[in-house]
Amino acid sequence: MTVKGKLLKALILGAPASGKGTISSRIVKKYNVEHVSSGDKLRDHIEKQTALGKEVKSYLNEGKLVPDGVMIKFMIAELKKVDNRPWLLDGFPRTVAQANALWKEQPVDVVLNLVVPFDVIIDRVKSRWVHLPSGRVYNIGFNTPKSEGKDDVTGEDLIQRPDDKPEAVQKRLEIYEQITWPVINFYREKGILKEFEGRTSDEIWPKATAYLDPIFLKV
Numbered sequence: 001m002t003v004k005g006k007l008l009k010a011l012i013l014g015a016p017a018s019g020k021g022t023i024s025s026r027i028v029k030k031y032n033v034e035h036v037s038s039g040d041k042l043r044d045h046i047e048k049q050t051a052l053g054k055e056v057k058s059y060l061n062e063g064k065l066v067p068d069g070v071m072i073k074f075m076i077a078e079l080k081k082v083d084n085r086p087w088l089l090d091g092f093p094r095t096v097a098q099a100n101a102l103w104k105e106q107p108v109d110v111v112l113n114l115v116v117p118f119d120v121i122i123d124r125v126k127s128r129w130v131h132l133p134s135g136r137v138y139n140i141g142f143n144t145p146k147s148e149g150k151d152d153v154t155g156e157d158l159i160q161r162p163d164d165k166p167e168a169v170q171k172r173l174e175i176y177e178q179i180t181w182p183v184i185n186f187y188r189e190k191g192i193l194k195e196f197e198g199r200t201s202d203e204i205w206p207k208a209t210a211y212l213d214p215i216f217l218k219v
């Protein structure tokens with residue numbers, strides 16, 4: 001299925017490990033949109049040891065936000081690379097300053113907010129494994145890799161994220177409550193926010209797709 005006509009710009013919000021990457025990969029598959037994940041892109045820079053990667057590494061490892069100036073410049077440039085495609089943005093914006101900058105540059109059409117209880121999140125991150133080059137995520141017991149420690153598609157090694165250590169997860173949840181929460185209101189006030197509650201991605205997905213089908217398939 002493809003998006004017809006207008007190039008839709010969508011955004012997915014939610015606490016750390018609320019399932020943004022998981023739901024995004026289903027949206028990408030169903031509606032054929034470009035997935036632009038700020039975290040995946042930053043981790044790729046860190047892995048490749050670029051100048052940006054070196055600059056942001058300690059922020060990510062400690063679960064702190066990369067400064068707005070760096071993030072805004074980086075993500076606006078990344079979005080320009082896909083401006084001929086509909087896209088789904090994940091992980092940006094995370095502050096009101098970032099939301100304002102994005103709105104000026106690229107007003108978004110649809111904003112999804114995943115609402116997952118923190119106790120579920122804390123439990124999940126302990127069993128998360130990721131394939132860094134693609135951003136594919138696994139969770140033991142939920143979507144367990146076919147072969148232990150290996151990516152299903154490439155057979156390459158999976159890793160555990162440094163910011164999934166308990167102290168970094170705690171920091172990320174604190175930052176989310178204090179700094180990222182107002183971003184939800186930013187979009188609520190614009191009248192384009194839709195919230196999806198659930199304890200699992202399988203519970204959220206049918207609600208998300210019921211909401212998105214008329215938007216993505218009839219534009």
Ligand code: G5P
Nearest residue numbers: 016017018019020021022039066091128138139142200201
């Ligand atoms: P990221 O990469 O944006 P977060 O913290 O927002 O990181 P994260 O951790 O990537 O979000 P997610 O994408 O919301 O989580 O969740 P996910 O990966 O899909 O799911 C989490 C786990 O649960 C996975 O193992 C998945 O398989 C599993 N799972 C999903 N659904 C279920 C389920 O129903 N049941 C079970 N059992 N498991 C499930 O940002 C990282 C860092 O980059 C910097 C910051 O330092 C940030 O901390 N950064 C920015 N800094 C400033 N401004 C920005 N805009 C920045 N963007 C990134």
Ligand code: MG
Nearest residue numbers: 020021037039
């Ligand atoms: Mg993610």
